[in-house]
Amino acid sequence: MGIGSKVRRLALLAGMAACAFGISAAQAAEKHKIFLSMSYIGNDWQAEAANMVKAMAAHKSLADKVDLQVQVAGPNAQRQIQQINAMVQSGAEAIVVYPISPTALNQVVKNACDKGVKVFAYDAEITEPCAYNVHIDQLEAGRVTAEWLVKKLNGKGNIIAITGVPGTSVDDQRTKAAKEVFAKYPDIKIVGEAVGMWSQAVARTELSKILATRNWGDINGLWMQVGCFTANSMQLEAGKKTSELLPCAGEGSNGGRIQMLPAGTEVEGAAPPYAPAGAQRISYASPPYSGALALKLAVEAIEGKDVPKTTILPLPIVTNETIKLCDEGTWAEMKAGCNVFKPSLVSNPGWFASIFSDQTPEIGLNAALVGQPEN
């Protein structure tokens, strides 16, 4: 092959070019070079998370400390391995990563750690011990939502389960934990189960398939990782009244939360099915602010502060008792307890509403929507 020797010769030729680039690099020397390696950007959650990371980097407390560069690996773990290594090569001080696989990155992450790079994984986990992880407890998410549903049904009834992406740890943990809860109640029967791929569109297709051979009347409750908004819309289309909507344990989409508001509530911009319907819900989410928090922690770690290897985020749970409409969606307002946004501000019902964290006063609704930090 001889690539090795060829490269050596090329390297000599290009030495001068490299010197020229060295100068421009020196200007940014005071800033910490931090990379963001994202997975696929093909869904709302990822886009929101990316916006919030960018907003965090642009906030006045970090803007003159951080030089953030964003890369997307797609769904391909191989490419993420390659990207992380290229990031290490180009002098990263920290890498914030949405890991495509919890295990496939271990070697490259270890290699990065050995070179003194801090690696922060958000939302999902990297099992390599030197990596920092920022995520919720997925087992808890599965357990709490299942327990809520069992309680709503008084321990008896037929339910449908719509799971996530098969073969991922997050889906495995949530589904296993939920099924353990259901198994304790022999009168709770899972009568239909489908793979929802964490997508409202897929949830609708799969529910349509299940309902081809079943009636809504045979079903008492729904446990979905994503898709309660869609399930409620389908029930309304099928002629159910808002008061007859089945209890649904599921995701934290803004559309789903607007439906939780009591039917008839005046909300700016609402139009059915993206409108208050008094739906019985428990709404949880893997919060999209985890990437932004990971970035903040990464800067702290670079500056020598002691950051724990694992940060378990509190599980953001909203039920009909705690649902509260935001006016503008500032951090201060969310701090006071609001957790759902007007359709006139958030036109996409699939948009994730769990964006509040005590630990991130730098970012609010505008951060998640357009990447603009709070003042």
Next chain:
Amino acid sequence: MSSVSPPASAGFGLRRALMRNRGALIAAAVLAILLFIVDGISAGPLTYFDVSFLSSGGATSALAAIGQTIVILSGGFDLSAGAMISLVNAVLASSMDPMAPGASILLWTAIGIGVGMAVGAFNGFFIAVLRMQPIVVTLSTMFILQGVTLLVMDKPGGFVSPDLGTFYLGDAITGWLPMPLVVIGVVLLAWFWLKGTRFGTALYAVGSDPDSAAAVGINVVLVRFAVYVIAGGCYGLAGVFISAQTGSGDPLVGNPLLLSMFAAVVVGGTRLGGGQGGPVGSVFGAFILMMVVNILLVLNVSAYYATIAEGTILVLAALAGSLSHASVLAVQLRAARARLAAWRAGILPSQLEPIDRRLKITGPTQGQRGPASPRPAFRLRNAETLRYALPAYVCLLIIVVVTQIWLGRAILNPGYWNSLLVLSSFLAVLALGQGTVILTGGLDLSVPWTIGISGIILAGMVNGSDPALLYALPVVLVMACAIGFANGFGIAYLGISPIVMTLATNGILQGFALIYSQGTPAGFSSPMLRWFMTAKLGFVTPIVLLMLVFVVGAVLLLGRTPFGRRVYGIGNGMRAARLSGIGVERTLILVYMLSAVCAAVVGIMLTGFSGQASLGMGDDYLLPSIAVVVVGGALITGGRGHYLGMLGGVLLLTALQMLLAGTTLPYATRAILYGLVVLGAVMALRERRLQ
């Protein structure tokens, strides 16, 4: 690199060797340029460490691409490659014992290659021995393997001994030669040995023309079977390598490698369809694709533009590889020059005096059929169509009966039939577009993001208002026409292979969709569009009524119009079609425009169905759109198939999914069953052919 060696230059050995390996040489040159660029723009000079890491980064794709190249050289196609890599990774990671002190590299490598070869033998049996179409066999295998992999390992985890990593990622000669390059080199050496044997000659012969190969006494069945086994071994080795690289298992790790594998093969100068090229070019191709990622990283190109850049590079590479006197582009340019000259001289057919030059046909014309030749019975006239279209309907009937027995409430339940038709409507529309493309011998891989971008733009423009549909629908459909025109132009006039052209278009559209939506598509469907897809008129959803009209229109379009006859003509033989006066280029462009418009319609329908558009909404429709066409009795190489057969395929696969969704079987079992039924349905086609 034309299939006929140039007679004049044959005497010059060197030049001939250069010509023969041009694809690989161009790829090597491009790779060298890319290395130079990376070196130039990165912060420091490239060190041995960089080279070592680059080589291990591209090794998995390179090894898998070698296997895929061998399959493609034999005229085949292997969609199960990615799933095979995942399976090997899962098998290794779940069976190694973390407590054991060391692991035998030889043993585990052999196990990985063995698993790959066993699956390859499964493919080979159905393709070579039963002579079934590779694309649908390997598609079924892919589903089955994904299920089996999840049974072996249902979530990421497991353990792969670090010894494997130390060996495969280490140095062969410290400071000079990284091990991954040695592994690739060894495989390539084995290939060169194989190529020199009788088997190697037979491989190229089968790929160039299986009939001629059989006529000169080559055992085509054996060659084809061996090809899939060898390729399986290569994927197995790729699986071992990725296991060594990641040190653990992930049941999804190999799946995304599939499309980039084809890109690597094509960039490396191998022609899809067989007979030309070789694995060396594919290795360069795999590394080129990897370097592009690194360059985009160093240049800090916005992620939204990455797929656009990759798509453009793919097209440019394909063009560069096909630049020669005999290439389609050169032929088209010469033809254009000839037409210009003729126009100047005033001898273009359109410039001549119109004289009726048609043959005078005496005797009874077509319409007046003499009593001596009665119209044959329907059954006889349509014997071939029935033979290929019926198996899908027979299987559909079986599935419906099984649904009735297993779940109840199917046959007599109007809701069941309505759901079946609504859920089928998406694939039924796609089947017309994809089916017509396949009838001409092509393939449209740009379907997913044509669907995606159409839905996103529609939802964004409509934003819940019915009157806005009036201008939004035309805009989306015109855009689809433009997409189809670009595909058709690249394929017909630039001579780019359909797979490469549409794969590149898909990437470019993905980029545009991301830029347009900034990552989160805004807007939602209008009430009327929702009504069409979800309301009920009695027991029937409005879209079902429209579907009936669509099906009639589609059957007439393909069966009763000059356009339809031209499509079949091109599929049966491009050259014969051209000589009999069909405007091949114009027809091809129209075919790809039809496909893009169908995809856009599906995007619109999905937006109405879900109420909003999402970025990946078309991803789940690519492989099914191909599967239904083939299950419905069409030949993937073109020329044979009927729309009603494809419709049968659509209904069959949808009914099957509905049956599986109604059960509480685990996903892994469902995937295996799905693959087996598709395989069985196509086997039914096969068995009838034997009679």
